[in-house]
Structures are given as structure tokens and as C-alpha cells.
Amino acid sequence: MTAEGEMAEGEALVGGMMNAGAVFRRGAVVERPAPRSARALHAHLLALAEHGFNAAPRPVRLTADGREQLTFIPGDVALPPLPCWAMTETALRSVGNLLRRLHDASAAIAVDAGVEWPRSLADPAGGTMLCHNDVCLDNVVFRDGRAVALIDFDLAAPGRAVWDVAMTARYWVPLLDPASAAGFCPTGLDAPMRLRILADSYGLSPQERAELPDVIEQATASCRAFVADRVAAGDPVYIQALSERGGWQRWDRIQRWLAANHEVFTAALSN
Template identity: 70%
Template sequence: MTGAAAGTADEPLAGGMVNAGAVVRRGDLVERPAPRSAPALHAHLRALRERGFDGAPLPAGPVTDGRERLTFLPGDVALPPFPSWAMTEDALRSVGALLRRLHDTSAGIPFDTDAPWPGDLSDPRGGPLLCHNDVCPENVVFRDGRAVALIDFDLAAPGRPLWDLAMTALYWAPAVDPATAATAYPAGLDVPRRLRILADGYGLPAPRRAELPLVIEEATAACRAFVARKLADGDPAYTRVWAARGGSWERWDRRQAWLAANRAVFAAALSEALG
């Protein structure tokens, strides 16, 4: 359900690559292509709401003609280039808190282990709960500068909470090299400090903080492999973006090298008090 979370009925919702041009708001509902995991995913979304988590859309009926209908969640969604209001420290802290609420609620919900959960960006080790796996700015709904809901659960799959947090850090710290960040993010973001704020907002315990930098590197490698598969399959959206960025793996090489070089810096920031 990636898109601008505001507007009128029968409005195409912008944003995202996979479902670009295929997501439409009709009144209080959003209609979009349904993932293969829709039956199991819809059951999970309903269970989240039954257990008090209101930060995710609700299914509105069965999948019809390969499309699903979900409740529209009003608010603001940041699209690239990301505006400064979405990158404040308070906004970042609220993203961590929202993800923690999702995980705490999901932990009590059994899921169908035989469902066709997507493996694209999922935790290679699997895990005990259903992770979102794509908490990018385009998939977070804000109200009054605070993250209140997550949309677009297409990539949800079993995993470790730490994996989901690492994926979130890629987009929100952002845990990418400065040259890559400059293409979509405001200048001057302090990545080590922002990692600490995200972890604090989430309430990440000390042992997991020590692991987070390496898991971020693992998540980056998974993202690179995902892009490689899309290119190998001839996906038009990814092929177009790949060509526009020079058709080279240099950007990914730079990104991975930068993360490895700053691993100790990130670990220190995650373990120290904020100044």
C-alpha cells in the first residue's frame, strides 16, 4: 500500500516500484495487487487488530481477480527525496517504537508456516514472528510528525525481530554510504547517532545492540541479491533504475565497504549514551 496517504476517492497512489501505477484509493479503501501470501497475511493483519495493534491496514473482503482491498490509513507518507520533517530525531524514535509495538503484538500470533511467504528480503535464518521487512519511509504513515502505522506488508515473512530492525535501519539511519544517501536524504544526517536513536526508540537490549551492525551488513547483502534477481528476471522497473544509475555494481560495492569500515563506529554509538 505504498503511496501518499492522503487524498480523495478513486485516486492513484504514488510511490514504490513493484506496484507502481497499480494501487488505487477508493474512498476508505485501497485496492492493490494481492501478494501470493494474501490469505495467511490477511489472517495475520486481522489478528494484529484483534490484539490491539491499530498500526496496520485491515483486509476488506477476499482477494478478487488477483487484487486485495485494505482499509485506508490517513496521514502523511514521505516520498523521495525525503522531506526534513520525516527525518527528525523524534520521527526516527517513533519509527523504532512503532516497530517494537508491531513485534510485541506479532509475537503472540501463530502464523501459517506453509504459506508462500516471500523470500526476497526475508531473514535467511527464519524466525519466530512475522516481520514486515520493508519499513522504508514510503511505508510509514505519520500524523503530527509521529509514526503511527505501517503499510505494504507484501514482503512480510518469518524472521528475527533484529533482522526487521536492521532492515529498518538501512532506510531510516540511513545505514548507507554518504554518496548513496545524498540521492534521497537531507544532508548532514549523523548515521551512528541515528542508529542509537532508532535502537532506543525500539528498546533494543544491550546484547542485541552488539549484533546489530553485522545484521545490517547481512541485510544489505540480501538487498543486493534481491536486486540481482530482479535484473536477471528482466524486471522492467529495476532494469530502468539500474540503467539510470549507470548499470554498475560500484554503488553496492561502495555501500558494503562503507558499512564494514564503520562497523566499530556503529557498535560504539549503539553502546554509549547520547550526548
């Protein structure tokens, strides 16, 4: 996250949409609204560290007024306008490597089935591993052009590894039709090649590679439904973003583009 300015409550941090304007840094601690799953999520973050994954915030405490405190991870986050390093192949490979490290640690940690994990971006097929589900540009910390940490685990829920890879690919390939990509990322990016780079750097199995194009389309539909729910609830941040980014026509265009290029992505992943 990047500092926006000094406030009485601490240093306001920008980046992300769900908790816009509600995240503050006080020295080595970040304070933000606590998700409903916070207690179980904090236990999971502590377990990740015990299993050797030191690239996520560590919980400090929950406050009486419904907020959580976590350790601050210094570094750079790719906020618009995107810095030149954000869409390099080096950055992309490092994101795939980091996600695999997260999953290797998460796979060794039992998921508390009694917790009401968020379902808005969760894998509809379910799973036995806790996935991040929101590895967007705002939620990856970089140093020297390489991903070093993941933050904002609010939407973490049980799922399959391939679902988390699909969610990640949407942002980091990125999986956008040319009109949607214009003005957001550098021109000329080869989406099929970059999807292959992400799959290779993560280490997807042959079966997961075969599944990935379908899962990407499912994940995109879930993301669209998530935005629709936030807009229907009157969330001003999502209403404004939807308007500024081309409305539902943009979502229609992206989904048509994904369907039209399904076989291209399948071939890129299998060659």
C-alpha cells in the same frame, strides 16, 4: 501514499516499487495486487488488531481477479524529494516505537508454518515471529511528523526482531555512504548516533545491539540480491532505478562503507 491523479479505476497511489502503477484508492479502500500469501497475511493483520495493534491496514476482501482490498490509512508518506520532517530525530524515534509495537503484537500471534511466505527479503536465520521486512520510507504513514502506521506487508515473513530493525535502519538512519546519501537526505546526518536513537527507541536488548552491525550487513546483501533478481527478471522499474542511482558501483560503495564502519556502529550501540 500520495495521490497522483484521478483514473477510471480510482485514485492512483504512488510510492513503492514492487506494485508501481497498480495500486488504487476508492474512498476508504485501497485495492492492489494480492501477494501469494494474502490469505494468511490477512488473517495475521486481523490478529494484529485483536492484539491491540491498530496501526496497519485491515483486510476487506480478496477479489476474483487476484487483487486485495484493504482499508486506507490517511496521512503523509515521505516520498522524494524528502519533506523536512522525514529525517528528524522525532520521526526516527517514532519509527522505532512503531516497529516495537508491531513486534510486541506479532510475537503473540502464531505463524502459520504451512504458508509459503516470501523469502526474497526474509531473515535467513528464520524465526517464530512474522516480520514486516520492508519498513522503508514509502511504507510508513505519518501525521504531524510522527509515524502512525505501517503499510504494504507483501514481503512479511518469519524472522527475528533484530532483522526487521536492521532492514528499517537501512532506510531511516539511513545507512548510506556519503556519496550515496548526497542528494537523497539532509547533509550532516550522524549515522552512528541515528542508529543508536533507533535502537533506543525500539528498545533493543544488549544481545541484539551486539548483533545489529553484522545483521545490517547481511540485510544489505539480501537487499542487493533482491534488486539483482528483479533486474534479471527484466523489471523496468528496478532496471531504471538501478541506472538512476549509480548502478552496482553504488551497492559496492555502500557495502564497503558498512564494513569499514562496523566498529563505529558497534561502539555507538554499546555506549
